[in-house]
Amino acid sequence: xxxxxxNPEDVSPLLTGENIPRAQLPDADGKLTDxxxxxxxxxxxxxxxxxxxxxxxxxxxxxxxxxxxxLNKMGYQLIAISTDxxxxxxxxxxxxxxxxxxxxxADLALSKKFGIAYxxxxxxxxxxxxxxxxxxxxxxxxxxxxFIVNRKGNIxxxxxxxxxxxxxxxxxxxxxxxxxxxxxxxx
Numbered sequence: 149x150x151x152x153x154x155n156p157e158d159v160s161p162l163l164t165g166e167n168i169p170r171a172q173l174p175d176a177d178g179k180l181t182d183x184x185x186x187x188x189x190x191x192x193x194x195x196x197x198x199x200x201x202x203x204x205x206x207x208x209x210x211x212x213x214x215x216x217x218x219l220n221k222m223g224y225q226l227i228a229i230s231t232d233x234x235x236x237x238x239x240x241x242x243x244x245x246x247x248x249x250x251x252x253x254a255d256l257a258l259s260k261k262f263g264i265a266y267x268x269x270x271x272x273x274x275x276x277x278x279x280x281x282x283x284x285x286x287x288x289x290x291x292x293x294x295f296i297v298n299r300k301g302n303i304x305x306x307x308x309x310x311x312x313x314x315x316x317x318x319x320x321x322x323x324x325x326x327x328x329x330x331x332x333x334x335x
Contacts, residue, residue, distance in 0.1 A: 153266045156291045156310035161263040168194070168301045169261035173229065173251040176238040181251060183258075186227065187301050193219060193325065194295040195228045196253075196264060199279050200240030204313050205230070205292070209244050211318040216248050218322055222329050224296075229253050231289065233281030254283035259290040264308065266291065294321060296328055304328050 153159055162168065171183045186192070195212060197205040209228060216226050226248035232240065237250040259265040268276060268289040276284045294316050296305040305324050307316040 152260065152286070152288060156266050156289075156312070159264050159266055159291050159308070159310070161291070161293065161306065161308050162295075162303060164303050164306055166303055168295070168297055168303065169258065171253075171258045171261070173253055173258065174234045175252070176234055176241055176250050178234040181249075183227075183251070184301055186225075186249070187297055188299050190225045191223055191299060191304075191328075192297050193224050193226050193321070194297060195226070196259060196262070196290045196293045196295075197228060197230045198289055198292065198312065199230045199232045200236055200243070201232075201275065201279055202312070204315060206240075206244060208292070208315040209240070209246060211315075212248065212321075213244065213246055215318045215322050219325055222325055224325055225249065227251060229258065229290075231256060231259075231276065231280050231284055233279065233283070235281065236279055252280075253290070254280035256284060256286070256288045256290065259288070262290075262293070262295075264291045264293050265289070296325060 172180045175181050229251045234252050256265045265288045268287045273287050276287045294307040
């Protein structure tokens, strides 16, 4: 696919200081959510993950659940975005007992705009279209990423690692979030 790298190391993500793109994404109930309207309510932590089928993602989602209350007390909302269809989001949310927002980027349109999409290895070709509800026809994956944004949608912090097994430690995420709040992220 034109413009999408073949390797996760070759992505060109949005940078700190840039604004997130506009997007309408379905939630776990299939209801379209305006990402900008959601972010305008509270500073947000956007977590892009591969899907509920990924054991590394599930461990990350559980770790995020453990710190979600602390993040909420600081003034943040947590939003996790994956290639999963709304139905698969709901299953992941129920199985993992997640209380934060899950959004579907099944066609990876938003991941492409963030500059974190890449062509998946061939061994993913059979199940990616199925887990996305038939929308991931280009068989792409997002590099797992974390973006902390203010209410204007401006990126204030990011963590992107092309090794899908490496995720931002929940304690480090909490420390980064606290440091940004001290700097006046709400403004």
